[in-house]
Amino acid sequence: MVEPIPIRGREASDAGRRPGRAPAGPYLYAALRDLIVRAELTPGERLSEAELGERLGVSRTPIREALGRLRDDRLVEVRPQIGTFVARISPAAVADAQFIREALECTAVRVAAELADEESMAQLEENLRAQERSSDRADIDSWQLLDDTFHRHLCDLSGHPAVWPVNERAKSHLIRLRRLSLSMPDYLPTMVEAHRAIAAAVEQHDPDGAEESLREHLRDVLREVPRIREQHPDYFEEP
């Protein structure tokens, strides 16, 4: 798993109290979320606050905080007295997340297409070039970060920064699926191409085109679900 982290709080050793540490909770949340999204903590896997705390070099307290937020994201299920489990993929939850994501991102991208200017387009273009480089290197990790950033840019272009955090948390299930689908060959270039089509519509101040391209792109991951389910049946909830 991961190493002990520089955080506020009492350290096991007394070797120098370094002031001004950030609270551990948000960091732990992001780290655990990443492990779940990348299926390093696999769906159905049991987590233990005590064990996670030991491995990450903190007490249970900030672990609980992180797990609480992950529970809000429906990425973990907490069963009192029994344990905490990485949530299995539920088709219903996936459909819900897809609905929410489409509602938020497609509404945002329409506004983005109206408001786009040279500076924002330059930002998107830079991201797309970086995506291409990651795609050329078949670097899935960095590509997924850039994918996320691309979508974030689109949302931010709407002028409503709060959209992204809401969207980000609501689409957690989809990100897991996306990551599992990225293992498949020749997938990254297709994704980059789709992103380019969206950016072109935004640049041309075409809300309808942007929305259509984005919706098509967002629905792409759903087409992979049966294949993913075949490869990883235990990742999915029992019917």
Place this chain on the structure above:
Amino acid sequence: MVEPIPIRGREASDAGRRPGRAPAGPYLYAALRDLIVRAELTPGERLSEAELGERLGVSRTPIREALGRLRDDRLVEVRPQIGTFVARISPAAVADAQFIREALECTAVRVAAELADEESMAQLEENLRAQERSSDRADIDSWQLLDDTFHRHLCDLSGHPAVWPVNERAKSHLIRLRRLSLSMPDYLPTMVEAHRAIAAAVEQHDPDGAEESLREHLRDVLREVPRIREQHPDYFEEP
């Protein structure tokens, strides 16, 4: 404030350990959220984990959990070492919440208008009648609950139950404004009328009409902002 609550955990007295209590966190979250929404905890007011815990008869631990979630909702601001404050109303946050709410609810109501059947319409009708009774009695508290339920029904009619919790949390700021606006006379009947128009469009399987009515209704609260700001300038963030 509120009374001590029946919860799991060690009680100050040893008078009978009653098993099977629900965790306190969710209850505390809802209770504090309600107090904030109703402006009993006023914008800018300082909260103390220790004091809240004392008043509510629990330790700081579940209070921290509830405050953490309220922070996620942007209803409180946590300043380490200094204190926790009820968030003031920020016009930018209001605009963001409005955007998200419209995206989610207007998308959902379009689907609801397609899927509506007799049973769901009966449910909405029952809620509307209850709203009228509350309006006749000028009972703001019960009306607001019914208002929320009405909107929840609309979201649930989309077939995506996860929309409501996401929407509910994202629109926290708006609910505060709505509550402040409800103090104004003759407001409730106008709200009920708007709800009726939305329900009629849903019944007539008219997605465009439903969306338009709902959007108009949702934007109504924004028109009250200048007046609310005049009455309660200290509730608002400094520019």
Place this chain on the structure above:
DNA sequence: GGATAAATACTAGTATACAAGTGGTCGGAC
């Protein structure tokens, strides 16, 4: 009386101990 430094009270973040409940294992009875 005003300015400055030290002391104090308070805070959130965290670690640790305690309590209630669950599930698994083991031993005894049939």
Place this chain on the structure above:
DNA sequence: GTCCGACCACTTGTATACTAGTATTTATCC
């Protein structure tokens, strides 16, 4: 060999004590 009950290990939820940092108050000096 199977079933049942007791016991134990483990869990999450919670309370309490500790830590680092901030703001206010108090004491001292000019």
